[in-house]
Amino acid sequence: MKLTILGCYAATPRTFTNPTSQILEIKNRLFLIDCGEGTQVQLRKNKIKFSKINHIFISHLHGDHFFGLIGLVSTFTLLNRTTDLHIYGPKGIKEIIKLQLRLANSWTNYGLFFHELESNESEIVYEDQKVTVKTIPLKHRVYTNGFLFQEKIDKKKLNIEAAQNYEIEECYYQNIKNGKDIVLDDGRIIENEKLTFDPAAPKSYAFCSDTVYNEDIIPVIDGVDVLYHEATFLQSEEALAAKTMHSTAKEAATIALKSNVKQLILGHYSTRYENIELFKEEAQTIFSEVLLADDGQSFDL
Incomplete structure (x- = not known):
């Protein structure tokens, strides 16, 4: 299981930072999680063979998490893709993408399937012989899900x-x-x-962005190997975090501690901060096993 961070900063793209997008590789499968503006450029920079992406998971319909999607869908057409593409996201995502394709008269030459999500309960949204993906209901300003990726136990x-x-x-x-x-x-x-x-123990990865501090997710992510949790603000901006329905680094670490996770990765930093090391320092006052995401960084989970 390998995680590649394509972008992990909040709100607007800059010349040196990108909004949320990441690739999770599990047993020769590539899953794209969120698709902020500039995702396909980041895929190329990181030399990821994105023709192998068959499943895209969108957490919510704020632009910094999906504005790159129509570009990627269109590029697949230009590259003569024939493999089906499945997109999982909040209700409305089908309407948004189809409207852009219709007005541009640029329909895909491959099967494009939307799996729109509405439930406020955790549910399995994808499953094959090796991997299960279920939603993690989050609390944000719009309907939002995180995603839990779990390997199945291999044969002996x-x-x-x-x-x-x-x-x-x-x-x-x-x-x-x-x-x-x-x-x-x-x-x-x-x-x-x-x-x-005996086979290797199956691994699990939980993606949680964007969300206010929310202990309701603890039973869903309990004991996961790696948790990516948004940390838009430091605790000094706790009031702003609550107002915008985001989390602080300290709050992300508290969720990690209470969920018995093995490793915490922080991301979705507000661009107001020049030094992201401050997020790690704050989180480690609560939970020791903390890593910082950054654009272009990979983690072997």
């Missing part, structure tokens, strides 16, 4: 040396991977644990 790995020592034929290897014991010709039962290695 075959211990080939052990299988060969017991002279087990290859035709039984798949059954072993599926967790079955093996009965030898002489009647002995070889327990599966002696023939396999």
Whole structure:
């Protein structure tokens, strides 16, 4: 699981900072999370093969989180994309994108599918053989969701040396991977644990931006490996954070602590601050395992 930050600053883009967008790579799948202005430029700068993006998750309909979407959808058409593209976001996102395509007479030459979200309860919005994605209901000035990405448990790995020592034929290897014991010709039962290695523990990643301090999300994100939580302001601007329905670094760290997460990544900084290290210093007074997102940075989770 690898996270690449394309942009992690609030509100408006600058020559040296970009609004929210990130790529999460899980088992050869690329998921785009939010798509602020300039996302496709950042994809190119970070040498990400964005033709592999088949699923885009939009947290809410504030411009710094989706103004880059129509550009990316249009570029896919110019590149003769044929693979279906699925977009998950608040109700209204289909109307916004289709209006722009219709007025420009620029319909896609690939399947474009919208999955509009309205529920105020956490729900699974995507699932395949290896990954599950569910919403994290957030509290902001408009309807907003975070997203929880969870790997599924892999099959056990075959211990080939052990299988060969017991002279087990290859035709039984798949059954072993599926967790079955093996009965030898002489009647002995070889327990599966002696023939396999346990798979790596499945990882999880929670994306939470934008939101006021909200303990309601704790049961949804409890115990995740990595939490990305917005920290638009420092605690000195606590009143402004509450007014605009954003969080401070201290509040993000408190959520991380109460949710028993292993690692906290801060982002969505207000551009009023020149030194983002202040966010880390503030958060670490509450929770020790803190990293700072920054544009172009990657994390191996």
